[in-house]
Amino acid sequence: MPTLIATPRARALGFSLRAAREERRMALRELARMARISPGHLHNWETGLRVPKESEVGLLAGCLRMTVEERDRLGELARNAREPNWLESVVPGAPNEAAVYAECERTASAMFNWQPLLIPGLLQTGDYVRASLGGRSGWSKDDVEVAVLIRMARRDVLSRLAEFTAMIGEEALRQNIGGAATMSAQLHHLLTVARRRNIAIQVVPRGAGFHPGLYGCFVVLDYENLPSIVHVEEFRGGAYLYDEADVAAYREAAKELAELALGEQESIEFIQGVLAELEA
Incomplete structure (x- = not known):
């Protein structure tokens, strides 16, 4: 081995x-x-x-x-450093393990992010972040504002990544996170970042049938000189998967999602349609 x-x-x-x-x-x-x-x-x-x-x-x-x-x-x-996988827990006031994920993100060369119900973190606007974190138990307003600043700073990663693929479920586009104005601004932001050469945004429409992505969101992080990692996000933490078989399984799931998703231009047009309905 x-x-x-x-x-x-x-x-x-x-x-x-x-x-x-x-x-x-x-x-x-x-x-x-x-x-x-x-x-x-x-x-x-x-x-x-x-x-x-x-x-x-x-x-x-x-x-x-x-x-x-x-x-x-x-x-x-x-x-425990030689164990291939790691389940972490994040709670307010504890050492900020989220900084570990941010560093994994910062040093990656390419990322694939599947989000069925929410907009991917690197593509979120400040108001969207604020609305999605505001109801968390144990989080004060100051905690939320710090989290917003950190999330906004993390978006700089997008300019360094060779490739960022965001696969988004239709439900994420139609959620009422923060109200119509917040969602409208969020969808406009998606359309803006979709113009970048290194960013691909694709929508998986409702009714696509069974696929592995129904089990939840995940991110595949690739590196130039290090093994890939999969991060599976949970409400108060997440799991890091390093084992080759686990990473390969998530890569296969990503391929299945890509086959079900609309193309990049079709996805842009779909988001424009959702936005038009929202602003009607």
């Missing part, structure tokens, strides 16, 4: 180590010198290509003066 590299947990550990170092404005070589390790080793840990031992994580945590809670969290990631 090949050695697992850059598993979801290994990447999360690496992202967290790098973020902690950069937050303290410490250069990679400086931290490596303090910890008495080679810069190459530290680079591989920060990218998830290699996994440090718990004792090595503790050493880095000491050099970076991390809290006990942060040290324990990174130690847990190191202990």
Whole structure:
């Protein structure tokens, strides 16, 4: 069996180590010198290509003066870093695991996003995000506004991706998220971003029959020099799938959805039709 590299947990550990170092404005070589390790080793840990031992994580945590809670969290990631898949949980006030997904997103070269009931996150407007998060239990208005700012910043990823394919269910276009004005602005935004060369938006119409996408939304993230990851989103967290068989199954699901979806131009015309009905 090949050695697992850059598993979801290994990447999360690496992202967290790098973020902690950069937050303290410490250069990679400086931290490596303090910890008495080679810069190459530290680079591989920060990218998830290699996994440090718990004792090595503790050493880095000491050099970076991390809290006990942060040290324990990174130690847990190191202990389980070789597991291929990862179920995470996100709750307000806890360490922001959503930052891990944002980093996976930021470093991807291509993405396929299936959303049956909501507009894909990278294509959402600020008001749409605000309306969709406003009713979450335990979230204050400040929590929501921070989430809106983060989501808007994440949209910069679209300019760096070689290819972004958004497969959207018809129901997502017809939802009443935030009222008619918010939905109208959201659909106009979809039509605008659909003009970009690296973005493909396709609609899967109602009545298409059974397909794997009925089980829920998912994202396939591809990388130039690392194995692909599938992210399955849930209400308060999500699952990262790294196992080759799991990734292959989701790729097959993506192909089935593509066969059922309208073409890009047909999808644009369909969105225009929904928009005309909404604004009538």
